[in-house]
Amino acid sequence: MSIHLQNLGRAALVASALIAGAAFAAETSISVPVTDIKFFDTGVGPLKAAVGFGDLSKGAHSTFVKLPAGFVSPLHIHTEDYYAVVISGVVANEVDAHVPDRPLAPGSYWFQKGKVNHVTKCISANECVVFITQPGKFDYINAH
Template sequence: MKRIALASILFMACGGSKKDPPKQPDPPAGDTPMAGDPASEKKMEAPAPPDTGGAKMITGVAAVTWAPLDPSNAAGPQLAVLHGDPKSGGAFFLKLPAGMKSGLHTHTADYHAVVVSGAPKHFLAGGDAKAKPLAAGSYWFQPGGQPHGDECSGKDDCVLYLVMTGGFDFTPTPKAKPDKAGAYKLVARGDMKFVPMDPKQPNGMKASFVFGNPAKPEPVGFVIEVPPKGNSGLHSHTSNYHALVIDGQPAHWQPHEANEGTPVDVGAYWYQPGGYDHGDRCLSDKPCRAFVFMEKMLDFKPGAATKK
């Protein structure tokens, strides 16, 4: 017993203790994230993306996915969806193989077309002999129910940009006879006439109106020309619109984008919802041109009209 008591005294003298080690201090109160804590994990989530109303940018033909119009004919015409749905309408790229002749046919819906590349011909019944190859940037409006034909002349495939007002269908009409043009309209690139959008700024933005009346609340199609290094500043429109780049190197940008957007090349497409601020500028040394289709009307609202 004496030996045990002596050993205990020596142990205590050397700083030993049979007590539990001191308790570590509690972490400070606050927002320290804790694994498995839903409230803490929520605080660590990335901020919500900016609300642009569904704005969309497609950088060009090389960025799309093609699918055959006729699944049983992979070598035939190809369609790429840019916005919307082939069953209800929207914006699309249509690729016609070199040398293809569609034959006379109709579509139920009206559509607008702009040549992206190749040398296509477009004509009404009886007009195939006089039809000429169309240069990139040429436009036509084809009313639904009117017989017409298309041909991709030359050695290269033809790519067309289409805005369909309804579903995409195809009805052959090989025996159709020549008829009045009606609302049909074709404007070759070289025949477009540009006027200042603001008469007070003759050297500012210009437009060639090819469809509709810009002074009325109705759908409008036009080619807009932005001068070299021109910048529209932030603005919005009442209507949704679709745009296809024809010339130059523009940038279409949203308020949250750094450096006012990224420049895009010919063939780029964007969809801009109405009521949301955006801007447009031309970075090239020559004018930038884009075909614009306003779904309802044309107006211009400077400043912060962005929806919250």
Template sequence: MRADKIPYVAEVPDQPQRLGPLWGERAKGPAGTLLKVPGNWRAPVHAHTADYRAVVIKGLWTHWQMDDGEATTVELPPGSYWTQKANEMHDDACLSDTECVILLINDTPYETYMAK
């Protein structure tokens, strides 16, 4: 499928991030999904119900994880990747002035939830 034909949808109402399904259905099982966000966007602290793997396709990204009570972060240019364990709170941001695109891959049903 051509990139301009991917049917992006809002992940959360009134939020700018968009999801473009490539294969599977992430809420039901194995899936690959593109996440597209505007430049200089930062996600709220959140977690997911499944482990996932991610690859930066476009833009400069950063991903924070808690490590012994302190947040660690790394700048991730295109081609970089990370893994995230289920139910671990973390944060993400697009550091670029232009949009970021991330490939998200999950093997089991996957939903996002916010910190309480």
């Protein structure tokens, strides 16, 4: 098995675990076609979000986040830890803004520790979509 397929397998396993965790909290089984996923403004720059599970403004959630092509966040933190799986585009998420980007293609994932400065980028020519799971509400606090 190639390294790429091993990584994709690991990312799929993480995504499955994240989705399974969300499913345990749902009252009924659901299936949502991609055409029914509705994005809304997050209030954080140009970022858009769509509900996977829960409510990102109130507590535990799994959420699709859309970043426009070329997006580079300011150095920032989130209060809560989160896990992210890249659905489309190529993302970089680094805790040191001065290191070279590590491209995270579809199927890649990362864990972001809460209260740790980081920069998130969409480094592809097309928009990026990630699926995040967080145990508490989403916040975005610019580093000072």
